[in-house]
Structures are given as C-alpha cells and as structure tokens.
Amino acid sequence: MRRGVCREVWSASVGPCALLPTPRRFAVVAAAPRSPFLGLLSWPERQAVAQALRTETVGGLVLLAAAVVALVWANTPFSGAYTAIRDFHFGIPALGLDLSVGHWTSDGLLSVFFLVAGIELKRELVVGSLRTPATAALPVIAAVCGMAVPAALYAATVAVGGGSMEGWAVPMATDIAFALAVLAVISTHLPTALRAFLLTLAVVDDLGAILVIAVFFTSDLNFWALAGALAGLALFYVLQRLRVRGWWWYVPLGVTVWALMYSGGIHATVAGVAMGLILRATRDEGEQESPGARTGHLLHPLSAGICVPLFALFAAGVSISGDALGKVFTTPEPLGVILGLVAGKILGIFAGTYLAARFTRAQLNPDLAWADVFGLATLAGIGFTVALLIGELAFPGSAVGEHVKTAVLIASFTAAVLAALLLRRRNAVYRRLCEEENLDQDGDGIPDIYQRTEGSSA
Template identity: 45%
Template sequence: MIKRVQSELSRYLRTETVGGALLLIAAAAALVWANSPWSASYHTLVETHLNISALHLDLTVAQWSADGLLAVFFFVAGLELKREFVVGELADPRRAILPVAAALGGVVAPALIAMVVGGDAPGMDSGWAIPVATDIAFALAVLAITGSRLPLGARVFLLSLAVVDDLVAILLIAILFTASMSFAWLGVAIACCVAWALAQKARLHTVFFYLPIALVCWYALHEAGVHPTLAGVALGLLTRVRRDPDEKTAPATHLEHVVQPISAGICVPLFALFASGVPLNGSVFGSLFTDRLALAIIFGLLIGKTVGIFGTSWVLIRFGLAKRPTGLGYGDMFALSVLGAIGFTVSLLIAELALADVGQTSIDLAKAAVLVTSVAASLIGSALLLRRGRVHHARHDADEPAPAQGEGSTK
C-alpha cells in the first residue's frame, strides 16, 4: 500500500512540474501582454462579463477564473491531503502534526509581520492576509526541478504544508470577505457535502451523480456569500482514499488521475493568465520598496513565511512533539521553508479581494509585490535545494558499499 501511494505521489509531482511550467508561462504572457501596446485588449478580456442570467451569475472573466477554475485546483489539493493523512506518511500522528503546525506558523508569522510593517496604511485592515498563502503548484515545481536529489519526505512535507496553508487561507477568505451570508444556501452546500460523503460510503461510482452535486455545492456557496473555492477542498476531503478488494483504484486516486491534468494544464494557467497582468511601469517599481503595503507583503512573505515555517518545525522537533520527515536535516527544512514564501495563486486572489475597495492602483502594487517576492523566494530556495542535493548525493555515495574484488563492468 505504501509503495503504491508513493508511486502515485511521485507521478503527481512529476505532472506538477509541467503544470508549474505552464503556470509560469501563463504569468509571463500576462505580464508581457499587460505591458505591451496591446494592453487595452488584455484588460478588456479580463473585465468582460460572462452572464448566466437564469442563475443570476454575472461575473467577469477574471472572477470566473478565481471562483470557478481555482475550485478545481483545490479539489485536487483536497484529494492529495486526504490521502496523505489516511494512507500516506502523515498517517502517523507525530509526522502529521509537523506540516500542519508548520503551516499554521507560516500563516501567523507573515500576518503579524505584515501588520507591524503595514501599520495603518490604506488596505491593511484586511491586506495583512495577502502574504499568508503558499502556492502549491509553483513551490512543487521548483522543488521537482531543483530538489530532485532530496528524499521523498521533502515532497510530502511541502505538499502537506502547502495544502493546509491554502486551506487556512481559503477559510480566511470565507471569514474576512463575506459581507453577508445566506444560511439557507449554506445549508444547501452542507447537504451537498453530506450527499457526497454518503454516496462515497455507499460505493456509488457514477459521474452523473457526483458532477451535479459538485456544481450545486459550488453554486450554493457562491449564493451563500462564501468563497466557492471552499467547495473543492470540502469535496476532496470527503472522497474515499482506501481501495476495496473489487476496485482497481480508490475513488480519490481515480479522480486525481482524471482531474489533476485539467487543473494543472488548464485551470491554474488560465487563472495565472487572467490574474497576473500587472502594469510594471516606473511608478509601480518605485513604490515597491517605499509603499508600506508593498513592504508589508514583501517582508510578510519572504521573512514571515520562512521564520514561521522553519521556527515552528524546529521547536516541535527539538522538544519531541513531532517527528522530522524521513531523511531530512534542518538544512533541508530551511530550504523548504523558503519555498513556502512563494505566494502566487492564492495571494493574488486575496489581493484582489482585500483591496477591492481601495483601488486598482493598490491591487496592482500588491500583485507586483507578490510576484517579485515569489520570484526571489524561488531563486533563493532553488540555490539552497541544489546545495542540499549535493550534500545528499555525496552522503549516498559515501554510504554505498565498495564493489567486491573482481567485480566490474561486463563487456
């Protein structure tokens, strides 16, 4: 069972490398397009309304990508997290507590630093939430490319950390950016979750049941005033991860196999395309290191994330409250903590929500701060991972027994 789970996880992470590359290409394309002579066409596309009048859904293309496409992304993340906690390495409570606690530390520390640095700057009443999220796809892509020599425990730790981190961020979105809540629609969403769980228990496999339930759950949360991406996480966590004797694969494994390429290849890149088009003129760059909101995001992400994740992990391991991931040293943990400062997808989403009443200039500045910090974290983290990879490679060579006398290559 463990070998099968590890094999599936490795396959997923290899796919994430491709997804991460597509994400970067889409973000770069958005930046070039938004700063080109054709920038007006980009903003026209992003602000175009797609109206489904029968359902009272009148959202822009950017809103559809943030509310709809990211729900698919978080569904896959929920599936992965559920499987790790049930049949993966995190089934051991003392191993599971580490990424969960580290994720919470990586939320609290950036928020506190952002509050201190930002002070009473416009938008900081909710802008402190911008640096609390780690981008799963981006961080895993960097790890897969530059940290391939690290033990599998590094990938499991970062994946679990990032999923819990983003789950907390989504809960913050639901709490902070819900102006009014319809408890009737919230009840419908809960009923959908219950129906999904019961169908899983009854071993129902037809897509013609689950797809309508998922769509209704998403719509109900939207109408309830709660950010609908929460539907993806909830349904992913309610999906069964253990395989019955008469099943080839568990439902979670099958759904991940089907949905993950759609998420990594279509949903996340399209969100990046519609969210990353920030004007990078002299005014924006000039304000990055002088504006208190931008500085709050930069310090919150780069310093707060690293200190929060690594500091929490060190304390728990040092006092015997949690186990260190298999094969990892403190140097590895620090490098992974730096990758936690990559706050692309959800940070951009929170920036749009938190600063909606402040103005587009502040939103663009916040997005630029997120992008610059994420690039810096990926470069620093990559350098640290490459160094740690050489250490592990040298250690592996030293531990490998010398060939017996007479052994050699065959012609």
C-alpha cells in the same frame, strides 16, 4: 528485601536505557528510539508522493509560462486587449452568474484546483503523513508557524505604516506547483522526503487558506442558498457512503453545490474543498482505486494544465513601471506582503520545524542538515495562486490590490532566487541521496534500499 542499585546504561544503538525494578530483579528496558525526520518514506507513500509531485512539477512549469505571458501582455501596447478580455462578462444573469472572464477563472476554474486540494488533504489525513498525531505534529507545527509569522509581519508593517489590515492573509500560502517548477528549472535532486515535507506544508497551507477564505472573505449571506448547498453536500456524502458510481450523479450535483455556494455569499472554491474531503480515500475490496484517487487522477491534469494557468493568466497581468515598483516598496500593504512571504516564511517554517524537532522525539535525518530545512523554508516563500486570489478578495478593484499583486510576484521571484542559491549549494548531497533512493540493480521496479530495509528488519 535486599536493596539494589539502579545504574544508567548507555547503548550506542538505542541511546539511554533505564533500569526498572521488578519483584526479583532489575530489568533493562531500552528507551524508545527517536523517529527520523526527513528519513526514508515507506514505499507506498513514496509512490503516492512521486505521482503527486510529477503532476505538480509539469503544472508548475505551465503556470510559470502563463504568468510570464500575462506580465508581458499587460506591459505591451496590446495591454488594452488583455484588459478587455479579462473584463468581458458572460453567464446566466437570472442565476446571478453574469461574471467577467477573470471572475470565472478565480471562482469557477479555481474550484477544480481546490477540489483536487481537498482530495489530497483527505488522502494525507486518512493514509498519508497527517493520519496520526505523531507523524502530523511536526509538519503541522511548521506550516502553522509558516502561516502565523508572515501574517504577523504583515500586520506589524501596516500598523507602523498606517495601512489596511485587510491583506493580512495574502502572504500565508505557499504555491507548491510554482515551487516545484523552480526546482525543475534549477535542476536539483532533492530526496523524496524533502519534497514530501514541502508537499505536506503546502497541503496544510491550503487548508489554512481555505478556512481564511471561508471565514473572513464572505459577502452578504443568503441562508436559503447556503442551506441548499449544505443539502447538496449531504446528498454527495450519502451517495459516497452507498457506493454509488457514475459521473452523471456527481458532476451535476457538484455544479449545483458550487452555484448555490456562490449565491450564498461564501467563496465558491470552498464547495470544491468540501466535495474533495467527502470523497472516499480508501479502497473497498475489489476496487483498484478509491473514488478520491480516481477523481484526483482524472482532474489533476485539468487543474494543473488548464484551470490554474488560466487563473494566472488573468490574475498576474499587472502593469510594472518605475512608479508602480516604487509604490510597492513605499506603501505598507505591498511591503508587508513582501516581508511576510520572504522573511516571514523563512522564520516561521524554520523556527517551527526546529522547535518541534527539539521538543518532540523527531530527529533530523543524519544525511541532511538544518541548512536543507532552511532552503525549503525559503522556497515556501513562493506564494502565487492562492496569494493572488486572497489579494483579489482583500482589495477588489483597487490600486492597492494591483500593488499587492505586484508584491506577490516580486516576493515569489525573490524567494525563488534565494532558494535556488541555497539548494544548489547542497545539490551534491541531494544527488547522492537521490541515486541511493532510486538504485534498482535487480530491475524488479522496487529500489534496492527498500528491500534492504525490509530484509534487515525481518
């Protein structure tokens, strides 16, 4: 057989090509194109993301207002009334549920928040950006690095200063609602892909926080109560598989599972996540919405407009004085939280994203720059709801816990200001991309860019 020569061919559209020998000839086969990172989302995915972000933005503004009210209230002559309301107890003592108002908001109302988070996580895993390893790899790597580096910075800080390791998980979580509220306040025009990437980071962050709370912040376990909670979750699963409908089945069952999980010694918010993950995220034939989408649609306004702001109202009310601020920057635990949220989030998310894109087939959208990823990484340093919750669990009723809360507020404010400065510099680019994304000259409700894309690919 005559020997041939294999030469590399370069194509401007698809990149390098390889010449592969066949029995009679050499065939030119194009290498797979690199997938775009932060490129145009599919139309169904964009609709789902837009709906989620719209609710989160409104909820974030309410959350921001609640945090401001709490801070002002706790630092006025009426601070005694604030403390009295937060520490007022009520409930059912016979069931071990005689809790303070602050405790009810963190263990009770936040369960609704985590239920919605579980529904969003299930949607991402089944039909969203986390449904395949290829699409999930980059945001998952970025989020994991964005959790690991802040925890490591906290650990290094307290190791040098001789503090407690109990708060290592405080700087891990990003508060998506607060972050989107900041974007609304500074009036940026971030493209949907950037907002979706931030949302995915926060979803994976929430999953990490859930695992941390479930594994590391448990009290003495009551195995009978936990067995009852697991049985309730199993029944919840069976009802979903049998396509049983009706809130009168699920609401009493959910409250029972929550109470048993609390009595079992595992933080009760884990029950909310578990039920959110059990709810179906796909529609059956003839259904307009899946049970998960329907439940999320009903509960999201309740979670964002009432549950999370009430938690913030009774968690963010810390006394801010010159002495307290001095201790935040001289005590290792709060200092570790500040460094973790501000520096650790930036370093972890940016480095994780860059390395993942460098060693996978992902390619940054040519309309964007790595400065945009850096700005998002800075914005992810806003850790509020979950960070305050973990701070309460790590340092219950102690002065260090109050300093850690103050550190979370200072770090979140610092991250918000830095992100605003960085993202506003690129706002002209975002405005152009946003206008292109939303242009609908034919008025059919679908942006023209999607129809051009479909037409060009046909």
